[in-house]
Amino acid sequence: MQDYIVAAVITSLIAFFVVFGMTPTLIKRLAKKNWTVKDVNRIGGAMIPRPGGPVILAGIILGEISLYFLLPADSIITKGITALVVTTSLAFVVGFIDDRRVMGGWFKPLALAGASIPVILLGAYEPNLAFPLFGTVKIPALYLGVIIFMIPITGNTINSIDVMNGIASCFMVIASFSLAIALFVLQNYSVAIMTLPLAFASLAFYKYHKFPSRIFPGDSGALTLGAAYGVIAIVGHVEVIAAIALLPAVINSFLFLSSVKRIVEHRHVKGPTTHTEDHKIAASKELDAPVTLVRLLVANKPLTEKEVGFAIFRLAIFSGILAIITAFIAGVQLWPSQ
Amino acid sequence: MAKSIIYIFIGIMWSLILAGGGILVVLVSKISIQGYGDELDFLIASGIKAIIAIVLVVLWVLVLLKLKNKIFQKQMKF
Secondary structure (H helix, E strand, O other): OHHHHHHHHHHHHHHHHHHHHHHHHHHHHHHHOOOEEEOOOOOOOOEEEOOOHHHHHHHHHHHHHHHHHHOOOOHHHHHHHHHHHHHHHHHHHHHHHHHHOOOOOOHHHHHHHHHOHHHHHHOOOOOEEEEOEOEEEEOHHHHHHHHHHHHHHHHHHHHHHOOOOOHHHHHHHHHHHHHHHHHHHOOOHHHHHHHHHHHHHHHHHHHHHOOOOOOOOHHHHHHHHHHHHHHHHHHOOOHHHHHHHOHHHHHHHHHHHHHHOOOOOHHHOOOOEEEOOOOOEEEOOOOOOOOOHHHHHOOOOOEOHHHHHHHHHHHHHHHHHHHHHHHHHOOOEOOOOO | OHHHHHHHHHHHHHHHHHHHHHHHHHHHHHOOOOOOOHHHHHHHHHHHHHHHHHHHHHHHHHHHHHHHHHHOOOOOOO
């Protein structure tokens, strides 16, 4: 047990301080290269450096590699960490391409499906889906599909919630800590510790991403966070619990897709929100503007960007609590599983 | 009001996930095929389970769409 505690502390510190220490340098370099985008919600529209993906990836990868050496040798750890590092790096590349050159709506889902292949090739999964209260169901044919869909879904879900200052990074802090707690509850300690670099890298990035942002994660950052989360869900065999912790972001994607009715890059549709004279966020009155979580939150009355962020964080905490409750009831079985 | 409705919607989604999982385990995990040889039996059973699971997911999304329209009816009149 002592090995696990030492590994958890060291890997968390590495992930946190790599991101915390490297981000100011990245901000300066990006600003120097003029890799900046306009913050449309800021009064005056400040230019913000983007993408922060490289430091997020560095924090997660260095944290995971340190775990590889710190945890007792085990095939789950070896395969899991390798799958996590390779798939997350591929997702970063996909996001980085999209950061530099805006691709079509189908590019990211298809490329992320490709990024999930290392998980299958390394065999870092069990072909069972575990459902709380009812047990597990063995569906080998479908499970490969679950893996191929899981990474694009988690990647794009986090990307789609990256709408305002600090939201994507803090949302990932809440979701990944909830997932880590759920894994501890399920006594899956190795994978719980594998979640910590993701949680602490997100926390360190939030320091610079929170309102008013000094850097944006970009697609490379959001897809890196989402893909890492998806791989942990698969390796830890907690796909359902991981999906529950992401529910506010899932609802956001669900509302968007059901109103737009096609897979499309968000830059290519009308804005779901607008600004009031006092620069609060208000719901767009355009009938064909997509419905999103933020548009619903400001439907009754306009809110400041900070208030919208806190409303989403409260929803994330609520889902995180539901995910942890789900982990607790996973031990109770009402029905004998196969 | 809009915010509390989103919490309710998350709660409903959570219940639907648990219920859908229950249906999958109770109905789908029991399916087994015999008479085509061990390997083929396993593949056919796995394929049937996969198809039923996909149909269940589609139904789940349709139920959610109906619920969304009902729950957010007032909020979506922008």
